[in-house]
Amino acid sequence: MTAVEVWWAKIGDVRWELIAELDEAERGRLAAYARQEDKDRFLLGCAVTRRVLGIHLMIPPSDVRLDRKCEDCGRPHGKVKVEGMQLSVSHSGDLIGVAFHPTAPVGLDVEKVDLGIDANSLAVVSLAESETKELTKYEPADRARAFTTYWTRKEAVVKATGDGMRTDLRRLVVSPPDQPAALLEWPGYDGRVQLDDLEIGSDYAASLAILSPDPVTVNSIDAAPLLKQTG
Ligand SMILES: CC(C)(COP(=O)(O)OP(=O)(O)OC[C@H]1O[C@@H](n2cnc3c(N)ncnc32)[C@H](O)[C@@H]1OP(=O)(O)O)[C@@H](O)C(=O)NCCC(=O)NCCS
Ligand SMILES: [Zn+2]
Known part of the structure; x- marks a missing residue:
């Protein structure tokens, strides 16, 4: 992948079985959102991140180890870091996007x-x-x-x-x-x-x-x- 890939999901793409792919910290954050639409957007951001990285690393999405540590407070809500890939997640309204590049x-x-x-x-x-x-x-x-x-x-x-x-x-x-x-x-x-x-x-x-x-x-x-x- 030498181009940046931006993977887009819509809130209607959500499937609750995807929760099985999340780690404990992600499930904690998911549970803490009060509004259903916030839960859906967060779940989709996690699922797209894990599934795309799963393909690249050739491992199941649930085995992808993501570092979400916030540089300000240490809690798991910071920029997502993973070995071998740069990425960025964003969600608003009905849209969820995740951008990936191997080095930049x-x-x-x-x-x-x-x-x-x-x-x-x-x-x-x-x-x-x-x-x-x-x-x-x-x-x-x-x-x-x-x-x-x-x-x-x-x-x-x-x-x-x-x-x-x-x-x-x-x-x-x-x-x-x-x-x-x-x-x-x-x-x-x-x-x-x-x-x-x-x-x-x-x-x-x-x-x-x-x-x-x-x-x-x-x-x-x-x-x-x-x-x-x-x-
Ligand atoms: C990152 C930030 C600019 C995102 O703003 P936003 O427009 O509300 O939300 P977006 O949907 O576009 O982006 C959210 C994603 O940004 C990522 N992110 C979080 N902190 C980030 C940072 N410092 N740099 C880059 N990306 C960051 C996360 O992946 C997050 O996704 P998630 O909620 O699924 O974990 C903003 O939340 C921020 O600066 N946060 C850091 C400061 C802060 O408030 N920290 C929390 C208290 S310590
Ligand atoms: Zn923080």
Whole structure:
């Protein structure tokens, strides 16, 4: 696999037999979610991760050893680490995506566009001045989508590096929503980032960051057939 593979599942792909493939920590997290849709999204993220890695490692999904240790608190809700593969999980609305590459760290972020968000207030805490100025050019009706594009581009980058929400997103500047995705500025970070927006339907924004000096191809794959397989 020299391309990044992004495997996509829909919440309707869930099958409760998949729980058998989870480890104890994952079952604990699954049980702790109050809402059924959160349980479904989490279960699908685990199942796609385990089944794809199972194929690559040629072992059953339940034998895949995942390190989910959070670098802040030690609990099992951090970026997923596994020997021999870089990956990133994201879920929102009806969609669950998992990106894989053998060597380059990847960061995937998908967000369902919520037309009810207060984009102007969110911009204060997450956008640079230049980005906020750009956002005001959008009609109020289009602002939620434009903000969400800024957001997934930034999140993809900080998920690839593993920094996550510890980052001050106002200092990480990305290209305007109507231009191809790119990281423009992030003082202190000197690595190369390939940033792409992924087309996954008009209700969603999704971005993928790949920490690679060379261009990498991105393939999107429907995970539904993989999740249907029994035993
Ligand atoms: C990672 C983070 C940016 C994800 O935000 P989100 O948009 O709400 O959720 P997404 O569905 O896109 O991503 C969730 C996935 O990110 C991954 N993740 C968690 N921490 C991560 C990090 N620091 N870097 C990269 N990926 C991370 C996990 O695989 C998680 O999947 P899971 O819930 O199935 O375990 C955000 O949760 C974060 O920064 N968390 C770290 C800080 C924090 O709140 N820690 C918890 C308290 S110590
Ligand atoms: Zn934590």
